[in-house]
Amino acid sequence: MGRFTRGFTSRAHAARDPRLPPGQYDTGKSWPVLTAEVAPRLDTATWTFTIEGLVEHPTTWSWDEIHALPPSTYSGDIHCVTTWSKLGVNFTGVSVDALLDVAGVKPGATHVVAFSHTAYTTNLPLADVTGGRAWVVWDYDGRPLERAHGGPARLLVPHLYFWKSAKFVAGLRVFDHDEPGFWEQNGYHDRGDPWLEQRYQGD
Amino acid sequence: MTAAARVTKTWQMAKVVAIRDETPRAKTFRLALPEPSPHRAGQHCIVRLTAPDGYTASRSYSIASAPDGSPELELTVERLEGGEVSTFLHDDVAIGDELEVRGPIGGWFVWDAETPALLLGGGSGVVPLMAMLRLARRNGRADLVRLVVSVRTPDDLYYADEIAGPETTLLYTRATPPSFARLPAHLTRDDIVQPVAPDAIAYVCGSSGFADAATDVLLDLGVPPERVRVERFGPSG
Numbered sequence: 001m002g003r004f005t006r007g008f009t010s011r012a013h014a015a016r017d018p019r020l021p022p023g024q025y026d027t028g029k030s031w032p033v034l035t036a037e038v039a040p041r042l043d044t045a046t047w048t049f050t051i052e053g054l055v056e057h058p059t060t061w062s063w064d065e066i067h068a069l070p071p072s073t074y075s076g077d078i079h080c081v082t083t084w085s086k087l088g089v090n091f092t093g094v095s096v097d098a099l100l101d102v103a104g105v106k107p108g109a110t111h112v113v114a115f116s117h118t119a120y121t122t123n124l125p126l127a128d129v130t131g132g133r134a135w136v137v138w139d140y141d142g143r144p145l146e147r148a149h150g151g152p153a154r155l156l157v158p159h160l161y162f163w164k165s166a167k168f169v170a171g172l173r174v175f176d177h178d179e180p181g182f183w184e185q186n187g188y189h190d191r192g193d194p195w196l197e198q199r200y201q202g203d
Numbered sequence: 204m205t206a207a208a209r210v211t212k213t214w215q216m217a218k219v220v221a222i223r224d225e226t227p228r229a230k231t232f233r234l235a236l237p238e239p240s241p242h243r244a245g246q247h248c249i250v251r252l253t254a255p256d257g258y259t260a261s262r263s264y265s266i267a268s269a270p271d272g273s274p275e276l277e278l279t280v281e282r283l284e285g286g287e288v289s290t291f292l293h294d295d296v297a298i299g300d301e302l303e304v305r306g307p308i309g310g311w312f313v314w315d316a317e318t319p320a321l322l323l324g325g326g327s328g329v330v331p332l333m334a335m336l337r338l339a340r341r342n343g344r345a346d347l348v349r350l351v352v353s354v355r356t357p358d359d360l361y362y363a364d365e366i367a368g369p370e371t372t373l374l375y376t377r378a379t380p381p382s383f384a385r386l387p388a389h390l391t392r393d394d395i396v397q398p399v400a401p402d403a404i405a406y407v408c409g410s411s412g413f414a415d416a417a418t419d420v421l422l423d424l425g426v427p428p429e430r431v432r433v434e435r436f437g438p439s440g
Contacts, residue, residue: 003216003253003303007295010258023261025287033411034435036311038418038428083261119429148411186310200308 019077019087021194027084033148034082036182037118040168044152049099049136050171053112056104060171063152066136069094074135074156079194081161091145091156093137096129096172103174111178114155114166122166122181123190124157126174133159136169161192161199213238214251217304219296220275225361229327230293231267231279234304239274242266244334245313245406245434248278248306252291262288265330265408265434266307267362269337276307279361281327312406312434316342319400321426322350323390323417325409328436329361332408336366345370349397353390353413372396392420399426408434 017026044063052058061069072095079085105126112129115121128134135156138145145151150167157164163183184190189198197203221233244266251261268277282293296302314320314335322332329352339348350371354360356378367373374394375387385394390413399405405426407417414435421431 003214004255005252005291005302006300008252008254008260008291010254010256016258023259025260032435035414036433038422038431038433039415040428082263148415182311187308 017087020085021079022197024079024083024085024194027086031086031149032080032082032084034080035148035167037120039147040117041147042117042152042168047117047152048170049153051099051103051174052171053174054106054109054176055100055174056106057102059099059103061099066094066099066153067138069098072098072135074137074158076158078158078162078165081163081188081192081194081199085194090141091135091137092139092142093135093153093156095132096134096136096155097132099136099172100130105174108176109174111175112172113175113179113181114164114172115170116166116168117170118168120166120168120182122164123179123184124160124164125178125191128157128160128164128191129172133157159193161189161194163188164192214303214305216301219298219300219302222296222298225279225363226359228282228359229279229361230282231277232292232296232302233268233275233277234302235275236304239276240307241272242270242276242307242334243309243313244270244316244338245331246307246309246334247331248276248304248308250278250288250292251303251305252288253303260287262286263308265334267330267333267337269334269341271341279327279330279333312408312432314338314404314406316344316347318347319403320348321395321399321403321405321421322348323353323405323407323409323421324350325353325390325413325417326355326359326436327361328407328409328413328434329366330408331434332406333362333366335406336370339370340368349395349399351390351394353409390416390420392423395420395424399424403430405431406434407431409436411435 047063050060073092075090077087137156138153155166155169217234220235223231247263247265264278267279283289324332353374357380
């Protein structure tokens with residue numbers, strides 16, 4: 001370190017929550033909205049979610065079909081690269097494991113690209129969306145996920161920075177290599193682990 | 204990835220060489236960087252404050268100055284009540300101080316100075332758009348940009364001495380200057396007075412509410428969603 005800012009003292013340091021990764025602050029009750037595109041109005045009557053690419057059975061689910069899968073809930077924290085974290089949130093949807101089980105990942109698969117009903121994409125190692133660490137969610141704290149936050153459904157990968165949790169998610173494409181997504185092509189990190197502060201390319 | 208999209212890992216100790224009041228709640232900090240790299244209009248920097256015990260707080264601020272080859276750049280910072288970083292910058296930082304800075308950052312909300320651009324800014328959201336306007340004017344291509352800025356009152360307008368011009372439309376939502384023809388109101392499609400070029404890119408920056416309203420206006424005018432780029436300013440203190 002050694003680069004102190006003259007006159008700056010840590011205001012809330014003593015009370016810092018251990019759930020906060022380095023460089024993050026607790027946003028409390030608020031939930032900032034950050035979207036680089038126009039938020040689409042999606043109709044659940046025509047909504048779909050697809051798994052394609054390096055899988056045995058490329059599969060598309062309708063809104064009703066995906067709801068027929070066993071529900072799964074995440075209770076914990078989320079972390080945005082813009083330095084806010086939101087602690088103790090609850091999302092409900094379906095585990096990505098359950099979806100990949102249906103599609104059957106082929107040998108050699110290493111990465112996925114999540115794509116949205118907009119032009120948004122984000123890349124993730126397969127290991128980060130399997131093993132009970134990723135979901136497609138449509139409920140937030142027991143209520144339908146709002147459009148501003150990616151509703152009717154978004155990806156949820158809470159152990160990575162939140163741009164990986166693609167809003168308006170339309171599906172996952174399975175690859176045998178890494179393909180940088182929207183923010184990753186624009187300077188952001190390919191993995192995005194908040195505990196390692198992997199914010200930008202090169203971190 | 205293009206070279207321009209790479210983000211320097213380096214944190215630099217930038218020296219504050221000037222501080223200017225833009226409004227009662229906004230200040231511009233002119234920073235001299237020891238290792239400057241050219242920025243693109245619309246990019247931002249991160250400012251990191253470090254306490255003696257190692258505690259840090261960092262926030263992103265848009266660059267207001269045009270890319271002009273100078274080793275200095277300007278960040279305009281709105282003072283958010285209770286905002287840990289913005290209150291420190293406003294209340295404690297003086298000319299000659301050093302601030303730790305990383306950037307420039309961003310490869311999406313940037314303008315190349317060649318494509319027609321429709322810029323819609325709400326309040327402090329004007330900052331990255333001002334870099335674009337300044338660049339256009341500097342290049343003698345102000346004809347490429349249309350800037351619409353919405354603020355609550357005349358006191359809330361940033362860059363008041365500089366921003367007005369044939370390419371700029373100012374809107375007030377609460378109170379107007381004396382003898383201003385338009386009544387106080389939020390942005391509507393009637394405020395986009397000139398036709399939007401079919402190849403224009405629209406840049407929207409402001410609060411989430413402003414961004415939603417502005418993108419609705421653009422879609423209503425027939426601008427394709429894929430030609431709209433949005434940057435929302437959250438409560439990031």
